[in-house]
Amino acid sequence: MVFLFFMVAGLWLKSAIDSGFAVPDAGPNPALSWRDINALNAIADAPLDRPPVEQGLTPSYDPIAYDPSLLLSPPRKFGPWAWWWPGGDIDLVQVEEQLDELAAMGFAGFEHEAFAVNTGWKEDPELARRVLSVGTQEYFRKLGRVLEMLEERGMQIDLGESSGWPANGPHITPERGVADLSFAEISVKGGRLIDMSLPKPKPTYADYLLLALEIFSDEDVVNFTHDGGKIVSVLAAKPIIGDRSRFFFNLDDQLHLDPESVIDITDKVDEQGKVRWQAPEGDWLIIAAYQRPSASLGSATTGAYPRGGFVLDHFDKGEVRRHLEFSFGTETGLPKDFGKAVRGIFVDSAEFAVNTHVTSDFLSEFENRRGYNLTPFLPAIAVDGRHHFAAHVLGLNAQPSYVLTAHDDNIRHDYDQTVSDLYIENYLGELTDWSNAQGMESVGEVFGLKIDTIRAMGRLDVPQTEQLYAGGTDLFLKLASAAGALYGRPIVAAETFVSVGRDYSFTPRRLKMMADKVLFNGINQIHYHGITYPWQTGTEAMGKVNWYPWSMPAGLSNMSSALSFTFNATPDNIFWKDLPPLNTYIARSHYLLRQGVPDYDLLIYYPLLGFPNKLSGNGFAEEHLYHGHLADTDPPSMQAIKVDGKNGADGEKAPDLNPDVQWLHQV
Template structure:
């Protein structure tokens, strides 16, 4: 029976030792947490500091402001104030980052946070990637491998001239424009960087060259030297010759190529001078070697050790996504580690490792590799072994030391594991607080599930997200968009949002003050300043309350995720599993069929067990089924573990076909045989090969209960679900641009309530029992969500919808209007007298206005609307971008998101009423300045109160 299986599974999962804020959360405690979220459930702010150019007085004031607005804390991100004119004295103070004065300021902020009941996270280093200062000299800087290729026609006598690799030119840490590099004490750093250059290998193979796409620039800056590939070159591995000792200093190769077409490759190691992006601090800002634990130790000694152990008011330290810009990911000991870990010498196979897109720090995407092997899968195996080794070295050299350092200092480790060439899920899982972000594809909830997956697999209770980030929109993001993005993030499995971000008040006299990602002549910036200089700042208090209520629910009880969906890749980008198509077909099919999923990695499989036909992760989460995507290669030990799961009774499904071989090259025949034997054993035990389109049905037929069922068009509906003391809590979000009308079936029979996180109200909804499910109609507008709680102790009920008994359209004219704000970044205030409601773009004086506007006039309300049981709502119609309504001197809670509708029953009186509507818009229009290179590219957006408001009475 559907509900019985679900209930049994959920109740069993509840008994697992999975750390949550209150494992035994009851219906009463959940309701109380929803009404008044605990501090851990409140959202946090990324708090941008201009290096050390801060004061204790202002830090304390801003901490109090965070507390007043309903935030639970902040993440300190020290940053260089780019594109702000600084005096030499200001620049020097900014660069006192990590000096004793900065540490004192950080302690003062943490003490203030503790006194206010908040806590701070601290970015372990200024900006990202990690590094900077004298702690990371050239000898500890990260390295890259560069490749040069020469086509050679064989059959002639040598020596021959071959191309030599050059260090890719980037605007690096030792660039001439950075005054920090001009101190005489760093005069030899350039030579010391050059001294680390060495030729690693010269390899020749017979074969053809790749056909490459024409490269496009990125504002004149080189991010990667690789072009995307139209057709891979083909090499013959059997012809490989290592010629390293034949290369002369003048670049000639003492070699006579045999007949044939040869590709000759020269690989050279360089210490990369790529700098820490936007960093504050003294000295050059070289990025540390993430494969060298001594480099991390030196970095932590500089930026972390001065805090001491168990620093009061601090929760964790944080590392952002790595974003390492290397030609080929490398470490000085990589060849040595590769041979030790993979069992063979990588040197003769180096030409196979280059695959653009995957290797990039930004704009990760799919491309064919530069070279494949002729008539074999050797190249693919080599790439898998290479990536496995890079992953191992980054985890051992950076991630594990980072976590260990935090624990030794009484802190938690918070880490963004995306943006790096390693096992992403393991990287998240090693951290105490795995953190994702919504910048990827405008908040892709399927990508964000990677962090949630790690939390369930490794037993982490908080899933964090760098949130509310929009590229090229420094000043135009509205509260409505923030609310909608919040829902998308929650539907991605996140339960702790870090809002990007609050800027320390710096250069405040130049409205709106410093913004860490303000527009420049080169970029339109990111997101918006979330502080009191932003006219829509008042929306943050109700928005923080909204987030806190949702997060309080999503931190309670146990997650319900029945499907473990195998992920054996290193790194991530959308399209990594379908050759760049980015369809995410498997993930979308699971959700449409009512099954939530986690991605499970080989490391988690190695630590899992089967009990009662369920897969139990190291972290205690129980999965009802393990599904593998259509992959050819898998580690033999992983496949053997999966076969063991099948024999223990776990349903196992292979999509389209089973793996055919081991993923690596060493002892390939032996390992391939192990994979085939394990697959055969799994199939004999009941594992099945199922076409992708039939997977959901096959899972259901195997008796694996889903989270819910949809009848109707459920495309683009995403959901998460939790079990709290027997109650099933379901959050459903419509990410589509159009409405969705479905019938939703929840497991078990009970009464259903809909919880409104915006105002904290709870109301019953109509539902009916059908067999062992509870069915209810669900209509969601574009971007709308529903938080539904099924209580098996209550009964489903049918409720009559309120009937509309009267309505009245608000007048479009006769509104007294006064405004106060900015035009072209200059203060502006004006009383317009009586006006008609319209977009401010049609009013010359307001076309470039940003700020607050007060509309007021008298309206008349029908006395017949005041009979007992009648509720009156005010729908303001089109508002850009938030509104606060005052009726007869009584100010109601702000309306911050569409639909701009609120209950006004208790504020109205029969007959004449004085209505005041205060509207605030985003800063965008007030920032436009054709004379300023940074702001002239901004475009105007709709603003003001356009009208079409209505009063509606229902009973």
């Protein structure tokens, strides 16, 4: 009986793994059937027909000269921003009513995101048809009418570059999408001819993390292409120390290699992936590096395209242009509103499900920028989960798979620096240049990836941050305002009023203090993280407004506990009536903070790539509103959340401050 149980459990687990990693099949797609895909492909392959724009140019925004008489009642453009849509399921009459209400409350514009988070579409085919309609002709017809409404009211909008994030869409196949540099290895005995097929990559612990989430949540959040993809290099080296663990979640699994023994045998591999190599005497490890389609989708549960969307190759300028044309090109009917109702294109945070970024010309770009050939040192950059956002958020840091030289850390830094350069230049740069050429601005967030964060924010016309990431600490918020000052960006935005686990604890006093926190850190455009389109789903547990995508009542969904962090600024909130005076205060603050140019007394050199999400340590325990904590208002049950979910009320000593920012906090 026990044997039968384990056999059934094993079969179920294998089935769950196989189906979880399976890449969804393409099929008829209403978001593609009316589009000229050949024309889109031609855009990706065409040479750039406009000169690049130098980073640091001041965008077209012209601030209003200071007028004391305007301080009491600033022009609408200085009000806060808001908004989310349940995919494409909106009613234009209801949109117009909401716009009138929000305009009367002092809102100036909208950060437009259309996604399917917690809409319940899986249980209702008709609901699925309405929600999962982003990219269809009907969707763009509705969006076009909404833009007309905004212009009539003197309001503006930043259009999200896709449904869900990172940038993705149904026009992107796995082969055209973001790639993963994956490694596979096999041990062989030398002194003979090695004639064999190369091993193929296997999922990493980060992939299995998302697989567990997929099984638990019933959402498609991970895929894995087992065919390996394109071979980048094949190296042979002699192992010195270490044995491989059989447990895939062993984050300390590591082999030491003899750097003097490394041989590049890529030219010994044929088109079928078979290696024929006369190996010298001794024990050898053959390490194959593949550029493998990641087949990753837009961020878990968010996409509202009819058949999902694979993530864009952010490191290929041609693919970026192709994506922008798909999302905003002539066929969509949107260009007539660019620079009018449409202020700009919005980029959300860089939440990639990729272990190690790579693109087709990465090795040549690396050598041109760093001055040496990376190929013999590729094993040094094999670190499971290095660029994987889920691993980053959870604070899981695997050891490098191989130890090659005494300079491995330098090699990994050079690799990350090259990823940073290509992301900023080929993605953010192309996005900004394309938007500017259309009379718009680029707006967005760049955190979540190991890149030069300040330079990346400065490549956008409107750098944006948020109070959720890194607990909303002052150190993180100041990166955005620093980018604004260094690169001449007069508007710096922030998604505000958001804290993990405190979604039902926002009072007017707390909101005012959270607004002050971002304003005092140099932010001069507040975006409400919590105003939704008033969508009715028929689920009574959701309340009158019926759709709180980032604040789920407990037990309503398997994802409820993971999606509880936003202020529900909706008419059924008892503090809804208190928002107009708060918005007036915010507008006045925006008006004052956009006058003149920043004047800083202190410059701190920040040499690190990226910014850590977990900042546990005593150094942050006293910072007001770190993770939304207010010592004089939080009940005892909330006190323990003041340091990354640890310490606070029970006397337990907090862990040491994250070394990446300990020095910065001390300054």
